[in-house]
Amino acid sequence: MKALLPLLAALPLSSFLLLPAAPAPKYAVDDIPAALREGAHAVLRADDEVVAVKSAGRVVRTVHRVVTVLDPAGDDFGRHAVSYDALNTLGYLRGAVYDADGRLLHQLRASEIHDQGVGDAGGNFMTDVRIRYADLRQPQVPYTVEFDYEVASDNALFYPDWQPQDEEGLAVQNATFKVTTPAALPLRYQERQLPKGTAVARSTAGSLETYQWQLANLPAVEEEDAAPPLAHTTPAVVLAPGTFEVQGHKGTSATWQGLGQWSYELNAGRDVLPPATIAKVQALVKDAPDARTKARRVYEMLQGSTRYISVQLGLGGWQTFPASSVANNGYGDCKALSNYTTALLAAAGVPAYVALVGAGAGRPDLRADFPSSQFNHVVVCVPLTQAGRPDTLWLECTSQTEAFGYMGSFTGNRHALLITPQGGQLVATPRYGAAENRQERRLDLFLDDKGGATATARTLRTGLEQDLYAQLMHELGPTDQKKYITDHLRLPTFTLTRFSLAAVPTKAAPGVVETLSLALPGFAAPSGKRVFIAPNLLSRLPALPAQVGERQTPVWLSDACVHADTVRLHLPATFKPENLPAPVQLSTAYGSYSSQYATLPDGTIQYVRRLEMKRGQLPATAYAGYLDFRRKISAADKAQVVLLMTES
Template sequence: MRHIYTLKMLVAGFLYLAAGIVTAEAEDKPNIIIRSEETVFTVNAINNATTTVKTKITILNPNGDHRAKLYVPYDKLSKVNTIKGTLYDANGKKVKQLKNSDIKDVSAVSNSSLFDDNRVKVADLIHITYPYTVEYEYQTTSKNMMFYPMWIPLDEENLKVESASLRVEMPKGMKLRYHEKNLAAKVKQEATATHDVYLWEVKDLNPVRKEPSGAGLEELVPIVRTAPTEFEVDGYQGNMDSWKSYGQFIDKLNQGRDALPAETVLKLQSMVAGAKTPEEKIQKVYEYLQGKTRYVSIQLGIGGWQPFEASFVDAKGYGDCKALTNYTQAMLKAVGVNSYQALIRAGDDEDDILTDFPSSQFNHVLLYVPNGDNGIWLECTSQDVAAGYNGSHTGSRHALLVTPEGGKLIKTPDYGINENVQRRTISVKLDDKGNGKAIVSTLYTGLQQESRSDVMHHYKPDEQKKWIYQQTKIPAFEITNFTLEQKKERLPSVTEKLELDLRQSATISGKRMFLTLNLMNKWSYAPEPLENRKTNVVRSMAFLDLDTITYELPTGYTLEHKPQDAVHKSEFGEYKTSIKVDGQRVTYIRSLQMGKGTYSKDLYPKYIEFLNQIIKGDSQQVVFVKNIP
């Protein structure tokens, strides 16, 4: 599916989205000042619109130079009519007028794209002395009316906006739908002889800065989203007034594209002949898909939203997310299993869609197989992901099921404390110099296994070893052996086994041995206190870590000091440690569970306190004294 932000760029240029920021006080100095910016979106008909943008931007230092570049994307369904630009020095003297020959026209094709008509016109007015000011004016025309503007005037950190506006002009009789957020002034409505006019304006928006563990940008700054009711794309008409009607439009794009060759149908039916349950059929078809196909982005006109035929993928062995999902749906249908395509906003850091504002908020397609209360989600673009696993890429968010009856929102699985587990056991044998040999076995599940799964499937053995070195937080060690083993289940897991030589794992000072018990899983970060925090505390991942470490000391040592067992509980989680000494054997057990969610900003000091308790607990030592005859 063509990425949603590509089309938003046609209206507003590149969006610089940053997570976790808040409105700042005057002491936060900007890198950029938008003196004025006017965006006019004029709908000419159900299948045509024009966007005009005029902007004047002052660049104060090199950190703002990126805003002196203009990127205007276009494709088969859109064109760039004009681009004008002027550069002024600090005294307001004109330095340069943009010429047509200065404007570059480059492909926007990604490495994973085979068919892609996305292109970008690039203008560059970066200057060598500061401050300087650039003025740009450009106009585009689009025939893709699925997408209306999303307006974020304050779209990055260290940006000040003196004045910005969005004007939407709708022909009489055409309905505009919009969603406002964090606006000081709501929409103003006007009318001309031919159009209804909607106007949003902001003034004197201060720079923004990040707060630790804070809310994302879209929660904090003024945003206006707009969307059509009736629309047309490349001859296909649709309605976006509800999720049901939008799903009907997508279903119409998919109709008649699921036919498979007769020999393929017979092959599939033979392949699942021994399957005793629908789940077994699904697993066999999904494994066949992963072994036969590969992902290739296809972005040609309506092909950004309409899948290639299943027969094409069957013959060629490749397709984009739409095509591969459509192909999998066709294969399951051939073996008697019903399924539905589902639009979703994918991405590890993506927020959920606005469920109360039906619109094109999606950038990916999955397949959903109903299975009672335990439906199965299939990521059809991956050759590695386990059937039924959504993970960080598509988990814990809403998707739009596409059915002949229309669209229906459904939530993908959430992954919480009991799913995202790290369970580790370590056995360490120490010598008289504090060096040691360790045998480590760690089971990772859910979100905690994803990075190692990626390493397993995409790195060579020597690269895997280098990566494990980088991830293993021990001061001095050598990996003498390692293995990674994955179980591809609905909750996938990776087991990592290490054999390590440890240098000075314990510190020898005179007759004493100082042993820091937490070998591999020390918490090291707590955010700085804030006197006037403005946003709630946000934690995006829940997890459970369980570590059991057994140390075998050399003979001749007697315990001198052992820390007390610890239990620290807070609204954010629970931390526990247990230490047992039995002769020359020390057993250390640590557990840490952290929840996810949004917590009151008033709890921020308690959050810091809880993390500091973990840091202190993870640095505790036992002390032994050597018996001297």
């Protein structure tokens, strides 16, 4: 044996140890077709999602997602987050990152996966929702990330949707979606914006039905100007249950009536108020002349005695706190405050209903042809009449400052699901059009003979036009209000010397009046013996960039409005008008515009401008006309008055 030791020692170490081979490269960047890299910040190499409907109350979703990040603008795709809560269990989250050649750089370790509660950052949250996230971004691009995860849901009110191309600048190389469901629970689905020729593949094996979709080689998309949101333009398949169960509460979403019935029964009996609260309400409204006055007093009582807190605790996402809880504690989420308000109104003798709505400024209306839970907010509907005609009142119960009966851009101009004892009824929330959404401005511009100027402006905004300014008025102090306005005035050199905001009642919609004063040094600098001035200081509408390539999406005009301006240009004795711009009159399918100039008897130059924009959706072919409309408005808004300097 001793004689063998020198021989063994002379053998290479590899004769004794078999080191594991490095993993074979995969997801090399060179394997991406050049057409998919063009205009893309990232490419979705694979998005393989499987949804398994286990029963009326349980759904399991598994996802395998691979994204190649091509440039720093796509870095956000290098991290991934998955939410979970008491009704949604996260089974696992795994990840890996690869270099440009597809070589494994790093395998995600458990210690690198962060876990955080949604309410951890503070704010008005009472929630069991948590987020588990991983960050595999790399200092050098390109690189590829791979994530796998599984979520088992005991909340079968919601089925997962599939929209692989959900971000601008993301190309899709391959994506698959597979759904299995018991034949006794037929799948409800709606295909949206799928490429021509894409079709679902259906099969049956025993008691299970399988549905499969596949997308491949989708170039990156860029959000076009005046276009619908990306969610309404890229391929998607949305799912919804027929029958479902959440923690023992069974229901159906096959019809709006059935979905509303489930919500009504889930919350039935939770509208009982303490006797003291009932007595307070009845005393409050005893001399009110009509139902609307009663509702106003109840709403003011609500705003003065409650505050909003978001509650997302298991079934608490859909089942309200009892009205007695809000009465005793003074807080609640949108469901609880709305339920409490209907109870207060009932005590006042005014019937009312809660209504489910998809809230959010700029959020498109729900898909009325696909009954399903498309809601994230609750409001109150009070069906009143006036002179024998419907005069429905809507109340936003989470705000302590919102005007009585006003929905605004958050919940207006869309549908809501009215929850009644007979089930759900799809109804329209208030519509805010050009008559309500107005901006009316009077501006006086005073020139001096040194080339400087001062200006004063009073602007009344109503309806959707006042939403932002009402928010500034209620949420920021005067100093921060002034800073915001200063930062957003598009003027070359100025000083904001005075500024204020004030709420004013108007007949059509709530309003906010803004008053400001400006110092404009060097505003009217002479050019020889002439001075050139564009009187439209504050209301210019910019032109849109020219369309690159063929327009892909419809023209989406989100809101109707009217902007009316009167500007008076006060001249020193040494300035005389030499030339005034010609009047402009435009009338199109997109809206109308007019501007005109006149010299008043006292020598003041008056400029009057009116712009009305329509609301609606037009075909992609209409974009060229819309571009031309905006270009002509922009040119007219920049028109200059020519003044001649005379001897003093």
